[in-house]
Amino acid sequence: MAGAGRKTVRSTCPYCGVGCGVLLTPQPDGGLDVRGDPDHPANFGRLCSKGSALGETVGTGHRLLTPRIGGREVSWESALDTVAERFASTIAEHGPDSVAFYVSGQLLTEDYYVANKLMKGFIGSANIDTNSRLCMASTVAGHKRAFGTDTVPGTYEDIEDADLVVLVGSNLAWCHPVLYQRVLAARKARGTRIIVVDPRRTASCDGADMHLALEPGSDVALFNRLLAEIDARGAVDADFLGNTTGFDAALEQARAEDGTATGLSEAQIAAFCTEWIGTEKTVTIFSQGVNQSSSGSDKVNAILNCHLATGRIGKPGCGPLSVTGQPNAMGGREVGGLANMLACHLDLENADHRAAVREFWAAPTVPDAPGLKAVDMFDAVGEGRIKALWIIHTNPAVSMPDADRVRDAITGCDFTVVSDITAETDTARLADVLLPASAWAEKDGTVTNSDRTISRQRAALPAPGSARPDWEILAEVGRRMGWQGAFDYQSPAEIFREYAALSGIAGSFGRDFDISGLVGEDYDALQPTRWPVSARREGGRFFSDGRFFHADQKARLVPVSWRPPVAKTAPRYPFRLNTGRTRDQWHTMTRTALSARLSAHLAEPFLEIHPADAFAKGIGSADLVRVDSPQGSAILRARITDAVRPGQVFAPMHWTGETAPSARIDALVAAVTDPVSGQPESKASVVNVTRLNAAWYGFAVSARPMTPKAAYWARSVTRSGQRAELAGLDTPQDWEAEARALFDLPTAELTSVTGPGQGNARLAFRENGQLVAALFVSSTPIAVMRDYLATLPDQPDQSLLSGRSPADVPDPGPILCSCFGVGVNTILSAIEADGLLSVEAIGVALQAGTNCGSCRPELADLLASVQQKEAAE
Structure with missing residues (x-):
């Protein structure tokens, strides 16, 4: 409950592209109460497990609080001067394309806008790309080829109106749980059917009517077969097809493939085609399984071809819907955060568009060619062509493909700046300059979700230490590089108004993105708003009128062919x-x-x-x-x-x-x-x-941070400290010395039990009579009650070294429902003791599965396993 005198702030969740609204209430201890906003149109009060736990992720213990140069704390003045001087001198000596920004869908739109303006308008290079390149760039390319712009045609409301939802390469149940709940609600309300197209059986398959486990990368073959069947069964919308070009070529290519590349049976393909063709109100939701592919753009266009051929686009309850993985991947697309885009969906390679943006910004130049995309950018860093690099709110030393090579490239870069909320990431540890940035719940701005809804993020907590908003950091560097007037921003509201005004120019070019109607709006009071917002049109769906954004106002059906993944399996890599x-x-x-x-x-x-x-x-x-x-x-x-x-x-x-x-x-x-x-x-x-032929396996719990040094270790937090899984290839001679080093407990009191052989030991450490750490080691994988032990030192420890909970202390087992912290053993006990027969009954008894619902497939599996066991007895 919100306490008296503590103001509740309306904001937006910082995780996936669903864009859920949250209500944030600061707590007296500096924490944050987080609840779903019942009035937000994306979630209507629902939150997934991650959103529900947001209050547990605030605090300063992990935060970067002061700028650092070479690991040494410095003033902001020194840090900003260093960044500006090094970038300026690099440009002067090697040209503007010798520098690059690698940014993130974690940025707010206003941050993104300033970064894009600084790089493309004033530094004069297009070398700004984003980690969104890794998740939705193929959708951007597919949209632009088909529609002329990167336009999401439909809205979330289409899910409620659909009779069929097809999930392609999307584990919506786990990756966008709140949106998946809207799918399940449609199923309950109107009998909406669900088809999952995915090589792997995921949680999203639990409620599906059909799962097509196609071969990896073969989506184009499936949707080409669908397009051919659409024509063969007379399902083409001839009237709507008049608003398109390319149908004959796309159909000819589709007919050249028979779907065998999918690995599916003819019966499965026929059933899918019958469902899709026979259901007018069909929404095709696609995500990373489509995008993250060497043929990702073709996969997108294969899907779009089917919707265009049937006219199932821009109408209630039907259409293609790309769901993004990051909270502001869409906002980054809108401001031109990708290396091949300009702001407001204007085209970098269009001279008129460049001239308009340059004039609006009063910029010295705007590049006329795309910059380096993410993979090429880090190749250029490794080759020394990029000599100054600024990484903002992302961790490419882990998340980029061929991550070891990327890590080495960053290490060898002449000058690397990292802006982040922590110094404790693989990438931040490689930086020459670290800049402390404000985090979610501390900064103000906007984000755009997957159905074009712009929402406000609002600050509910003060930024700790000397952390600053990203737009302010970027603007300060811009001013110090000599462009004072262009970056003389005083607030995110001022940036948003400039951005909205630029979108009006885009609208005058006939672009889809136009929010010029928000220029005069009260920024602080801005409510969730779906773009466009202009004198020309507001919100709603695109393309029901058959007008698209190519010069002839027609959509393009793009001929595409199935191509297998580039890497080939072989005996060495099967x-x-x-x-x-x-x-x-x-x-x-x-x-x-x-x-x-x-x-x-x-x-x-x-x-x-x-x-x-x-x-x-x-x-x-x-x-x-x-x-x-x-x-x-x-x-x-x-x-x-x-x-x-x-x-x-x-x-x-x-x-x-x-x-x-x-x-x-x-x-x-x-x-x-x-x-x-x-x-x-x-x-x-x-x-x-x-x-792995490990010589020993270990499990450790500690009330303080651990520093493992084993061939394998995986560390995570518990309510009382940390836990870790360990394994080694060589058995230490002295387990006590190993454990004391692991826990940094040189003088703590030790209780130990050793088993036969050098690879078996159990050690517990106490300080002032209080249990503070324990290590369990075995020559075989450890069999202990991990989830009971992870509660230490809160639990009594009489039976600690047995690795099992006392008879009067039930072991909850591994957490299955994270929203309410319900463990597997607790659920099993309730099923057996109370005779629970359904997932709904489990929810009534234990609350498990009643919030975001993403654990419901696991609950169903658990229930089925009990029922199968009982049937066999």
Whole structure:
């Protein structure tokens, strides 16, 4: 409950592109109460597990509070002068293309706008790209080819109106849980059917009527077959087709493929085509499984071709819908944050557009050619062509493909600046200059979600130390480089008004993005607003009138052909690696890893592998495995499951050098990109998998930070401190010395039990009679009650070294419902004791699954396992 006298602030969640509204109430202890905003049109009060835990991620313990140069704390004056002078001198000596900005969908639109203006308008280079290149650049390219602009045609309301929702390369249940709840609500209200197109069985398949486990990268073959069937079954909308060009060429190409590349049976393909063609109100939702591909742009256009051919676009309940992975990926697209774009959806390579932007900004120059896209940018850094680099709110040393090579490139760069909220990331540790930035809940601005709704982020907490907003940092550097008038901003409201005014010029060119109607609005009071907002039109859907943004106002159907992933499997690398997200973590965990309950669901990195492949490789369910690719290697925990097909493996992309250095999965991903969009192929690299022959395995808990030094370790926070999984290739001679070094407890009181052999020991440490740490070591994978032990030292410790909870202290088991902190054992006990027969009954009894719903598939699996066990007895 909000306390008296504490003002509740309306803001927006900083995670995925759903763009959920939140209500933030500062607490007396400096914390933050976070609730869903019932009036926000994206979520109507719902939050996912990550959003619900936002209050656990604020604080100053992890924060960068003061600028640093070479690791030494300095004043802002010194830091800003250094950045401005080094960038200016580099430009003077080597030209504007010798510098680059690599920015992020974590930036607010106003921050993004100033960065883009500084680089493209005043430095005079287009070398500004964003980590959004890694998640939605193929959609941008596909939209522009089809529509003439990067336009999202529909709205979230279409989900409620749809009779069929097709999820393509999107685990919506885990990656956009609140949006998935809208899908399930439509199913309940109107019987909406759900089809999932994904090589892997995900949580989104739990409620699906059909799952098409197609071969990786074969989406174009599936949608080409659909287009051919649309024509063959007479489902083409001839009237709407008059608003398009290219249909005949696209159809000819589609007819050249029969769908065999998908690996699906003819019956499966026919059933899919029948469902799609026979359902007028169809929404096709697509995400990273489409975008992150060497043929990502073609996949997007294959989907768009089908919607254009049937006229299922711009109408209630139908259309293609790209869902973005970051809170302001859309805002970054709008301000021209990509290297091949100008602000407000204007075209960098259009002379009239460049001239208009240059005049508006009173800029000395605007580049006439695209800059370096993300992969090419870091190649240029590694080759010494980029000599000064500014990285803002992103962690490319972990998240870029071929991450080891990117890390080495940043290390060797002449001058690297990193703006972030913490110094404790793989990338921040490589910086020459570190600049402390304000974090979410401390800064003001706007973000745009996946259906074009602009929402305010508002500050509810003061920025700690000397942290500053990103727009202010960028503007200060711009002024110090000699452009005082152009960057003399005093507030984000002033930046937003300038940006909105520029969009009016874009509107005069016939562009889709025009929010000039917001120029005079009260910025502080701005409500969630779907663009466009102008004298010409407001909000709503695009293209129902058949008018598009190419010069002839017609859409383009683009002929596309299926192409297999670039990397080929071979005896040395027989598996195809899929990467993605887990339910409760976000990007490289800079924020989510601070939450104990988010860290409790899947506490260490893992590799999903099919049982047949695991058997063939001699891999057991608790084994560690080494995963090798031509680019690098990783060590992960085996998770044996038929959710992946034989020959395919899956690993999450979240773990870093800070949390599990051997599990930086993007170090294995090849830097192969889509030739149109420049987006990397993150879901189809080739690898080999072998069992790791560890000499010992360990599990540790500590009330203070640990410093592991093992071949494998994965560390996460608990409510009482930290926990860690460990393994080594050589057995230490002195476990007491190893444990004291791990916990930094040189003089603590020790209680220990040793087993047979050097690789078996259990050690507990106390200070002033208080249990502070424990280490369990075995020559085989550790079998202890981890989730009970992770509560130490809060729990009594009489039976600590047994690794099991006392009889009167139930072990909750691994957390399954993160929203309410409900463990597997608690759920199993309730199922058995109370005779629970449905997921809904579990929710009534324990609340599990009643908030964001993203754990409901796991609840269903757990319930099914109990019922199967009972049936077998």
